[in-house]
Amino acid sequence: MTSSDTTTRAEEPMFSLTHGRERGYHRAAVDTFLAAARQAFEGAGDDLTAADVRVASFPLVKGGYAVAEVDAALARVEDALAARERERVVRRQGAGAWVEQARADAQEILDHLARPAKHRFARTGMLAFGYRIDEVDHVSSRIVRYLRDGEPLTAEQLRSAAFRMQRGGYREEQVDALLDAAVDVILAVR
Missing domain, CATH: 1.20.1480 (hypothetical protein mp506/mpn330, domain 1)
Known part of the structure; x- marks a missing residue:
C-alpha cells in the first residue's frame, strides 16, 4: 500500500456528494462544524448547544455534501446535545x-x-x-x-x-x- 492509497482513504467524504447541477453543502464547512461538535460533545464542554446545531448553515456549492444526509446527521447531533443539556439541568436542579x-x-x-x-x-x-x-x-x-x-x-x-x-x-x-x-x-x- 502506498502513501497515496492511505491519503485517499483518509479523505473519503463523510456523506454522499452531489453531481451535475445539484448543489450540496460546502464540504469543508460541514467537516469543520461536525469536528467542533464532536469535540464539544466528547469533551463535555458547554460551548456548543442543541440550539447552535439547529441554526447551523452552510454554503451551497456544486459537488457538496448531500443536504438530506447532512441534515439528518445534524438532527442526531442536536438530539444528543439536547439530551445532555437535559441531563445536566436535572442533575443540578x-x-x-x-x-x-x-x-x-x-x-x-x-x-x-x-x-x-x-x-x-x-x-x-x-x-x-x-x-x-x-x-x-x-x-x-x-x-x-x-x-x-x-x-x-x-x-x-x-x-x-x-x-x-x-x-x-x-x-x-x-x-x-x-x-x-x-x-x-x-x-x-x-
Whole structure:
C-alpha cells in the first residue's frame, strides 16, 4: 500500500456528494462544524448547544455534501446535545425544575398561537415576501394539538417544515423562532 492509497482513504467524504447541477453543502464547512461538535460533545464542554446545531448553515456549492444526509446527521447531533443539556439541568436542579421549564415554554407557545388564524405572526409589507400564511397556520395548528391534546408531532417534522413564499406573508424570523421553541419543548419531554 502506498502513501497515496492511505491519503485517499483518509479523505473519503463523510456523506454522499452531489453531481451535475445539484448543489450540496460546502464540504469543508460541514467537516469543520461536525469536528467542533464532536469535540464539544466528547469533551463535555458547554460551548456548543442543541440550539447552535439547529441554526447551523452552510454554503451551497456544486459537488457538496448531500443536504438530506447532512441534515439528518445534524438532527442526531442536536438530539444528543439536547439530551445532555437535559441531563445536566436535572442533575443540578432536579427533574421538577426541568419539567416546570418545559411547561412554561409550552404555555408561552400556546399563548402566542392562541391568536386568530392569519394573525399569529407579524407580516411583511405588501411588496415583500414572507412565509405563506395558510401553510404556517397549518403547522401552528399541529403544534397546538401536540401541546394541548398530545397529538403526535416530532422534532424532525418541525425541522423539515418548509413554507412557500408570498407577498405580505408572515415574517420568517418570527415563525422560525417559534418553531425552534417548539422543537426545544419536544426534545425536553422526550
